[in-house]
Amino acid sequence: MLLALALSCTPLAVAPTREPADSLxxxxxxxxxxxxxxxxxxARKDMWRENYQNGLxxxxxxxxxxxxxxxxxxxxxxxxWCGDSANTVPYLARLVEQAPNLELRIVDSKKGKWxxxxxxxxxxxxxxxxxxxxxxxxxxVGVFIExxxxxxxxxxxxKPKLSDEEFQAGKMKWYREDRxxxxxxxxVEMIEAFARSR
Numbered sequence: 001m002l003l004a005l006a007l008s009c010t011p012l013a014v015a016p017t018r019e020p021a022d023s024l025x026x027x028x029x030x031x032x033x034x035x036x037x038x039x040x041x042x043a044r045k046d047m048w049r050e051n052y053q054n055g056l057x058x059x060x061x062x063x064x065x066x067x068x069x070x071x072x073x074x075x076x077x078x079x080x081w082c083g084d085s086a087n088t089v090p091y092l093a094r095l096v097e098q099a100p101n102l103e104l105r106i107v108d109s110k111k112g113k114w115x116x117x118x119x120x121x122x123x124x125x126x127x128x129x130x131x132x133x134x135x136x137x138x139x140x141v142g143v144f145i146e147x148x149x150x151x152x153x154x155x156x157x158x159k160p161k162l163s164d165e166e167f168q169a170g171k172m173k174w175y176r177e178d179r180x181x182x183x184x185x186x187x188v189e190m191i192e193a194f195a196r197s198r
Contacts, residue, residue, distance in 0.1 A: 025138040027112065028075045031105030034093035041080035048080065052090035057184050062098040065188045068195045072141075073134040074104045074187070077112030083172065084146050085129040091180025092131070092187065119143045122152070133190055142190030148182035151175070 032040070034052075041048055065072075074092060078085035089106060096104040109116060109128050116126035131144035147155065151174055159167050 023138065024075060024115070024132060024134055024140060025073070027107055027115070028073050028103075028105045028134065030111070031075060031107040034089075034096070034104060034106065037078075037080075037089075037106040043079075043081035044083065044086045045080075047083070047086045048090055051087060051180065052093060055091040055094040055180050057091065057095045057098060058181065061184050061188050062095065065095070065191055066099045066101060068101065068191055070101065070195070071136045072102050072191055073138075074102060075112075075115070075132040075134065076104065076106045077109055077115050077128055077130040077132075078106055079109055079128045082128045083168075083175075084127070087172075087175040087180070088129045088131070088144075088147075088183050091183050094180075095184050095187070119145055121146050131187065133187065133194075135194065141194040142187070144183070144186055144190070148178070148186050150182050151178070 038048055038052070074096065076085075076089050076092065078089050080086070093104055096102040112130065113126070115132060116128065116130045119130050119132070121127050127146040129144075129146065132140055133142040133144075135141050146152075151171070154174055155167075155171065158170060162170060
């Protein structure tokens, strides 16, 4: 079972749940800050720490998102044991630190289960991380599911040809080389696209 969890960030299968009465913004308000989440993390601590320390975003990306009017909330459904979460959330935390119009909160897959079930991967899984972007009116404006698009393309091409060990090594190599750039770009572009559509 631990091997299965390591190969994809799909929480253990449980019966589907109905969406609770609380809203995304209530979930966001009840979530942990980056510091609270990191302090409580027990798994992959070195990976979380290293990605945060090396995760300062490109100044152009910070300028772009800071130039978008309004306040934007980022809700991350993540688990400390999930390699995809550990290679996504720290970079968003650093972006949020640099941009005054962003706010990040993190919940685990138990609290955020209904969010993951609503936004599944292309192959039908509820997975971590699931990142939801909310505007200042608390409306959902974008969702990032599990991995950035270039990595999803890499996975689609290479996973069928590789052993599980080779796949994991290749995926982590991709993440190390990308250093969160693709994730940050996707989130910034979602915010910009929605702002232009208003």
